[in-house]
Amino acid sequence: MSEVILKNVGKVYEGKNRAVQxxxxxxxxxxxxxxxxxxxxxxxxxxxxxxxxxxxxEGEIYIDGKLVNDIPPKDRDIAMVFQNxxxxxxxxxxxxxxxxLKLRKFPMEKINERVNEAAKILSIEHLLERKPKQLSxxxxxxxxxxxAIVRKPKVFLFDEPLSNLDAKLRVQMRTELARLHHQLExxxxxxxxxxxxxxxxxxxxxxxxxxxxxQVDSPLNLYNNPVNxxxxxxxxxxxxxxxxxxxxxxxxxxxxxxxxxxQIPLDEKVFSKYVxxxxxxxxxxxxxxxEDNALNKIRITLDVVEQMGNEVFAHFAIDGxxxxxxxxxxxxxxxxxxxxxxxDKNHFYxxxxxxxxxxV
Amino acid sequence: MINKTKLSAVALFLGPSLLIIALFFFMPVIAAFAMSFTDFxxxxxxxxxxxxxxxxxxxxxLLSDPLFWTAIxxxxxxxxxxxxxxxxxxxxxxxxxxxxxxRFKGVFRLIYFLPVVTTHVAVAIVWRYIYHxxxxxxxxxxxxxxxxxxxxxxDPNWSMPAIILLVVWKNFGYNMVxxxxxxxxxxEELYEAASIEGASAWQQFKHITIPQLAPTxxxxxxxxxxxxxxxxxxxxxxxQGGPLNSTLSIVLYMYQEGFRWWNIGYSTxxxxxxxxxxxxxTSIQFKLQKERNG
Numbered sequence: 001m002s003e004v005i006l007k008n009v010g011k012v013y014e015g016k017n018r019a020v021q022x023x024x025x026x027x028x029x030x031x032x033x034x035x036x037x038x039x040x041x042x043x044x045x046x047x048x049x050x051x052x053x054x055x056x057x058e059g060e061i062y063i064d065g066k067l068v069n070d071i072p073p074k075d076r077d078i079a080m081v082f083q084n085x086x087x088x089x090x091x092x093x094x095x096x097x098x099x100x101l102k103l104r105k106f107p108m109e110k111i112n113e114r115v116n117e118a119a120k121i122l123s124i125e126h127l128l129e130r131k132p133k134q135l136s137x138x139x140x141x142x143x144x145x146x147x148a149i150v151r152k153p154k155v156f157l158f159d160e161p162l163s164n165l166d167a168k169l170r171v172q173m174r175t176e177l178a179r180l181h182h183q184l185e186x187x188x189x190x191x192x193x194x195x196x197x198x199x200x201x202x203x204x205x206x207x208x209x210x211x212x213x214x215q216v217d218s219p220l221n222l223y224n225n226p227v228n229x230x231x232x233x234x235x236x237x238x239x240x241x242x243x244x245x246x247x248x249x250x251x252x253x254x255x256x257x258x259x260x261x262x263q264i265p266l267d268e269k270v271f272s273k274y275v276x277x278x279x280x281x282x283x284x285x286x287x288x289x290x291e292d293n294a295l296n297k298i299r300i301t302l303d304v305v306e307q308m309g310n311e312v313f314a315h316f317a318i319d320g321x322x323x324x325x326x327x328x329x330x331x332x333x334x335x336x337x338x339x340x341x342x343x344d345k346n347h348f349y350x351x352x353x354x355x356x357x358x359x360v
Numbered sequence: 361m362i363n364k365t366k367l368s369a370v371a372l373f374l375g376p377s378l379l380i381i382a383l384f385f386f387m388p389v390i391a392a393f394a395m396s397f398t399d400f401x402x403x404x405x406x407x408x409x410x411x412x413x414x415x416x417x418x419x420x421x422l423l424s425d426p427l428f429w430t431a432i433x434x435x436x437x438x439x440x441x442x443x444x445x446x447x448x449x450x451x452x453x454x455x456x457x458x459x460x461x462x463r464f465k466g467v468f469r470l471i472y473f474l475p476v477v478t479t480h481v482a483v484a485i486v487w488r489y490i491y492h493x494x495x496x497x498x499x500x501x502x503x504x505x506x507x508x509x510x511x512x513x514x515d516p517n518w519s520m521p522a523i524i525l526l527v528v529w530k531n532f533g534y535n536m537v538x539x540x541x542x543x544x545x546x547x548e549e550l551y552e553a554a555s556i557e558g559a560s561a562w563q564q565f566k567h568i569t570i571p572q573l574a575p576t577x578x579x580x581x582x583x584x585x586x587x588x589x590x591x592x593x594x595x596x597x598x599x600q601g602g603p604l605n606s607t608l609s610i611v612l613y614m615y616q617e618g619f620r621w622w623n624i625g626y627s628t629x630x631x632x633x634x635x636x637x638x639x640x641x642t643s644i645q646f647k648l649q650k651e652r653n654g
Contacts, residue, residue, distance in 0.1 A: 051552075080552075086552065088567070090572065103557060
């Protein structure tokens with residue numbers, strides 16, 4: 001069992017700059033948890049507090065039931081993979097992977113066995129005698145992962161491990177990491193700013209912004225039920241479209257966009273108390289259609305058309321604001337073409353414009 | 361093909377510096393090399409007719425000159441003990457000043473660097489007082505722990521250690537600055553990775569700092585060795601090579617032969633012997649470094 005528990009964890013630098021604020025999180029044994037958010041949101045700081053590389057200024061962190069606030073990194077039984085790999089340049093791949101075991105006074109046969117086992121899992125057996133500078137980015141990444149797994153730690157920590165790889169390799173390593181987690185069955189805490197990585201890798205995702213946890217949930221729940229505008233905009237690619245407007249009472253409760261292009265009748269029970277307040281409508285690109293005969297049909301002119309083959313990203317404007325939609329490909333979609341497009345009312349999200357919190 | 365304008369531009373830019381290097385470096389070196397095969401002395405200085413070509417006589421005399429061997433022995437003593445001591449002191453100071461727990465780094469850096477830019481003579485005068493057998497600060501301090509007094513500059517056994525201490529103190533700040541630059545180039549992540557893997561502070565120093573500093577250390581060792589083989593000012597000011605020639609260095613002997621006794625031919629031969637020694641020392645260090653890198 002190796003669960004990680006964060007209780008009211010906070011980080012304040014030099015008594016004034018707050019990086020992380022009261023994070024509460026229970027990471028279960030063998031769970032793959034992702035910390036995601038834009039840069040500067042405190043996700044790396046949180047991970048580094050778990051690792052012991054940053055002092056925990058508020059709250060408590062438990063690993064495997066043990067309070068680790070004052071335990072140095074080496075005694076926390078964790079392994080970490082860094083964004084820049086942090087391989088020791090003067091050691092061979094073998095020595096890099098064996099370093100931690102040597103320090104822990106493992107017998108040589110055991111070290112050989114563990115390193116070879118890890119090398120086999122990662123298919124880097126042929127690289128063991130090389131130095132890091134003779135390796136490609138992807139190979140270095142594998143060695144860094146190998147160095148982490150040889151020690152069989154309780155928890156793996158990954159700090160943006162794929163950010164330095166090119167797009168193709170990133171996708172490949174992502175799949176391998178998912179497979180590796182399945183194989184090793186260890187608790188993983190993984191930091192990334194890439195929402196695709198978050199969606200594809202994690203059992204649960206922790207979305208952070210400005211040092212505060214916004215939502216903790218499974219990938220699908222985050223996608224379907226974001227608690228606020230930030231999470232809604234962060235999860236999903238291309239991102240959710242937002243249209244500013246307000247609620248009016250004019251022959252029934254309605255949402256009208258700023259320039260009245262959109263008029264959407266709404267449920268009176270929920271929205272009557274918002275009359276005259278500013279509201280933001282959120283709609284994902286995939287919830288536009290040019291086929292449905294549904295309501296909420298509008299005429300738009302296409303700005304940019306990105307043909308992807310299996311789908312098309314059609315850009316246009318509503319109320320002068322850029323909107324992106326994801327449609328089934330058609331020859332008639334061209335720049336300047338006029339198209340009737342409908343919005344799927346079952347997938348509308350409404351947020352209070354001021355606070356960003358969602359209206360359910 | 362280089363056209364004419366280009367050639368004149370090249371000449372214009374490179375010409376002055378090449379001229380200066382030729383005039384003040386290559387010419388004297390070649391002249392000195394030529395002189396080392398003559399008996400150039402004060403008579404030849406007066407009238408070049410007295411100059412005689414003596415082939416390798418200066419060099420063969422050197423090899424059977426007991427003072428030359430004393431100077432060699434003293435210089436090696438100085439380089440072998442003072443060199444590593446100086447590099448170690450610089451490294452220790454650099455590591456201390458690079459630590460994130462130290463405050464007022466700028467002030468300490470300045471203090472440690474001050475001796476480097478202070479003139480030899482001023483330093484020597486102060487240190488003569490420190491080393492004074494009766495009124496010196498060093499003996500006074502030793503007295504507290506029941507040692508001494510030691511006649512630092514008067515006892516042939518202590519004179520060289522005294523010189524070494526002075527030189528190390530005066531010079532470690534220079535290498536310290538280079539080491540600090542080297543330390544700042546080591547990525548912080550390596551230490552973080554090592555600390556997670558279980559390395560103690562000492563193990564991090566041994567397995568990361570030392571290997572990562574290897575190129576800097578090689579540079580510093582070579583520069584220090586070359587400089588230390590040319591030990592001159594400190595014994596010249598402090599001891600004049602004494603007592604009993606115990607601080608007579610090669611360059612000091614060269615200076616005495618050349619400018620006190622005017623045996624210029626002989627002293628240039630000494631200079632070239634020193635060059636050969638430094639050349640051998642440097643190549644040994646490069647070779648050691650290469651072997652360690654595998």
